[in-house]
Amino acid sequence: VARYLLTIQYLGTRYAGWQTQKNATAIQQVIEEALTRLCGGTVRVAGAGRTDSGVHARGQTAHADIPIAIDQRGLLLGINGLLPPDIRVSGAIPVRDDFHARFDARGKTYTYRIWNSSVADVFAAPTHALVPGQLGVEKMQEAAASLEGKHDFRSFTVIDPEVSSTVRNVERIAVKRDGARIEIVFEGEGFLRYMVRRVAGLLIETGSGRLDPSYARTTLEPTFREARWTAPPEGLTLERVEYEEEFMGS
Amino acid sequence: VARYLLTIQYLGTRYAGWQTQKNATAIQQVIEEALTRLCGGTVRVAGAGRTDSGVHARGQTAHADIPIAIDQRGLLLGINGLLPPDIRVSGAIPVRDDFHARFDARGKTYTYRIWNSSVADVFAAPTHALVPGQLGVEKMQEAAASLEGKHDFRSFTVIDPEVSSTVRNVERIAVKRDGARIEIVFEGEGFLRYMVRRVAGLLIETGSGRLDPSYARTTLEPTFREARWTAPPEGLTLERVEYEEEFMGS
Numbered sequence: 126v127a128r129y130l131l132t133i134q135y136l137g138t139r140y141a142g143w144q145t146q147k148n149a150t151a152i153q154q155v156i157e158e159a160l161t162r163l164c165g166g167t168v169r170v171a172g173a174g175r176t177d178s179g180v181h182a183r184g185q186t187a188h189a190d191i192p193i194a195i196d197q198r199g200l201l202l203g204i205n206g207l208l209p210p211d212i213r214v215s216g217a218i219p220v221r222d223d224f225h226a227r228f229d230a231r232g233k234t235y236t237y238r239i240w241n242s243s244v245a246d247v248f249a250a251p252t253h254a255l256v257p258g259q260l261g262v263e264k265m266q267e268a269a270a271s272l273e274g275k276h277d278f279r280s281f282t283v284i285d286p287e288v289s290s291t292v293r294n295v296e297r298i299a300v301k302r303d304g305a306r307i308e309i310v311f312e313g314e315g316f317l318r319y320m321v322r323r324v325a326g327l328l329i330e331t332g333s334g335r336l337d338p339s340y341a342r343t344t345l346e347p348t349f350r351e352a353r354w355t356a357p358p359e360g361l362t363l364e365r366v367e368y369e370e371e372f373m374g375s
Numbered sequence: 376v377a378r379y380l381l382t383i384q385y386l387g388t389r390y391a392g393w394q395t396q397k398n399a400t401a402i403q404q405v406i407e408e409a410l411t412r413l414c415g416g417t418v419r420v421a422g423a424g425r426t427d428s429g430v431h432a433r434g435q436t437a438h439a440d441i442p443i444a445i446d447q448r449g450l451l452l453g454i455n456g457l458l459p460p461d462i463r464v465s466g467a468i469p470v471r472d473d474f475h476a477r478f479d480a481r482g483k484t485y486t487y488r489i490w491n492s493s494v495a496d497v498f499a500a501p502t503h504a505l506v507p508g509q510l511g512v513e514k515m516q517e518a519a520a521s522l523e524g525k526h527d528f529r530s531f532t533v534i535d536p537e538v539s540s541t542v543r544n545v546e547r548i549a550v551k552r553d554g555a556r557i558e559i560v561f562e563g564e565g566f567l568r569y570m571v572r573r574v575a576g577l578l579i580e581t582g583s584g585r586l587d588p589s590y591a592r593t594t595l596e597p598t599f600r601e602a603r604w605t606a607p608p609e610g611l612t613l614e615r616v617e618y619e620e621e622f623m624g625s
Contacts, residue, residue, distance in 0.1 A: 134497045183498070198493075205494055213497050243448075244455055247384045247463050248433070248502065 126190050128224055129200065130368075131156075131170065132216035133185040137358065138251060139211060142178040143185065149178075152212060156187070159207035163200075164193045173226045173366040174233065177319070179358030181252055184215075184234075184365035188226040232296075232314055232367035237325040238360050239307040249306065254325075254360030260332030262302045268331040268341035269298035269309070272324060276345045280352045281324060282317035291317060300328065307332075310364075322361055326354030376440050378474055379450065380618075381406075381420065382466035383435040387608065388501060389461060392428040393435065399428075402462060406437070409457035413450075414443045423476045423616040424483065427569070429608030431502055434465075434484075434615035438476040482546075482564055482617035487575040488610050489557040499556065504575075504610030510582030512552045518581040518591035519548035519559070522574060526595045530602045531574060532567035541567060550578065557582075560614075572611055576604030 133156065141149030145157070153172060160168035170187040191200065200217045208214070240246050240253040241260050272295060279291040297312040309328060311321050327344065330336040344352045383406065391399030395407070403422060410418035420437040441450065450467045458464070490496050490503040491510050522545060529541040547562040559578060561571050577594065580586040594602045 136497050181498075201494060210495065210500060211497055213494055215494055215496075244451060244463055244465055245460065246465070247386050247461055248431075250460060252498065 126192050128188055128190050128220050128222050129217050130220045131187050131214050134183050134213050134215055136211040137179050137181045143172050143176045159204055162207055163203045166192055171226050173230045176363055177358055180361045182363040185363050186226050186366040229368055230366050234364040235311040235321045236362050236364050237309040240305055241307050242305040254357045258333055264338045265300045265328045265332040267338035268328055269300050271342040273298055278317055278320055280344050280349045281320040322356045323352050325356035327352055330354050376442050378438055378440050378470050378472050379467050380470045381437050381464050384433050384463050384465055386461040387429050387431045393422050393426045409454055412457055413453045416442055421476050423480045426613055427608055430611045432613040435613050436476050436616040479618055480616050484614040485561040485571045486612050486614050487559040490555055491557050492555040504607045508583055514588045515550045515578045515582040517588035518578055519550050521592040523548055528567055528570050530594050530599045531570040572606045573602045575606035577602050580604050
């Protein structure tokens with residue numbers, strides 16, 4: 126048995142998110158079924174984090190214990206031959222036996238993509254949220270800057286008994302426009318459930334002029350109830366998960 | 376009745392190409408049906424050129440005579456509301472009554488996209504041809520350069536009684552790599568049927584080392600039979616069609 130760190134990309138459109146659940150197809154389950162078939166015995170994968178229904182990933186990670194003798198190339202080609210075309214394993218590297226994809230993760234990057242036009246774009250549509258009215262990127266940048274840093278993001282998530290603290294350190298929220306395309310890049314140690322989509326939703330409201338840029342900081346105050354502007358899932362992509370170098374190599 | 380020049384984008388995956396035909400859904404037909412519904416009477420569109428089954432467009436153009444009083448914005452929102460999500464009309468501008476999308480076209484740009492890796496990319500897959508073995512871009516560039524200019528591209532097409540000459544002036548064939556992505560940009564006054572995919576196929580053969588870069592020029596010799604390496608349709612996108620300024624404005 127050898128533990129591998131898998132890098133996984135998927136178009137989340139058809140799936141009920143990362144985590145296996147009843148009555149809906151999850152990405153984790155599809156990968157476990159493919160690995161189980163490849164290895165001829167049950168294989169489980171542990172992801173770095175859940176992504177919600179409809180959310181995409183370019184660099185989700187998960188670890189798995191592979192019970193058969195197979196080299197990296199064989200593992201990669203074998204698993205991809207059994208996966209549907211909207212899920213790919215793009216990398217497989219051996220890691221230490223005590224490596225854990227979730228607990229050893231040191232940072233994550235998400236991108237929220239907006240197609241800001243009255244007409245959707247055929248090529249952008251699967252991975253962008255369509256926002257028709259012209260958004261003011263400078264206002265979005267001003268609001269984003271006030272959310273960077275270590276804050277209690279309680280109002281951006283839902284109560285989860287598994288999560289002990291709602292304080293998170295967000296290193297960067299960068300908003301940039303390229304024609305009709307607006308990208309919001311989020312970098313941080315970790316994010317709470319719905320947090321990225323709720324910050325994106327707040328920034329969209331700000332860009333549209335419905336909220337003042339100075340309003341963003343009030344969402345961090347202890348008395349603030351709920352930042353309930355949740356941007357749609359199709360705009361969100363988990364870009365990468367970072368680990369310390371020491372965990373790599375078998 | 377007012378003549379409009381429509382700019383159209385589509386993901387060609389589900390369609391039997393641009394041109395309306397029996398027993399298969401073509402993009403032209405889908406647009407004509409939507410315009411006919413919008414206008415409450417038969418509307419035909421004349422495209423700048425046919426694209427083959429599975430080929431995409433970011434800037435296909437077509438002209439149509441719109442029999443109802445409607446402004447540009449209304450036309451754009453109306454037609455897109457009736458089209459499936461893999462076809463969009465991204466622009467509609469009034470043109471002179473004698474304007475013809477095909478006969479007045481002065482230039483076209485196509486891009487052929489290759490994903491050069493043993494593992495497909497979920498996001499690139501719909502618009503890229505997957506080529507697993509490492510391609511030598513410099514070899515492809517050398518072969519491409521020898522095909523630029525005015526040549527008889529007879530060996531890159533099929534006999535078509537509608538086409539009087541197989542001589543075409545190809546202004547540019549630019550090959551560039553960005554990671555696993557290779558793009559071949561074709562610019563010219565016009566291209567023959569299958570020509571872009573057959574040149575792309577020849578360049579892929581050259582990049583793989585199966586053909587020498589110097590072989591490309593022999594395909595232009597009068598004695599050469601057929602450049603039969605046709606690259607798959609999913610890699611090809613019609614990027615734009617150019618017109619003289621004088622035709623614009625009603």
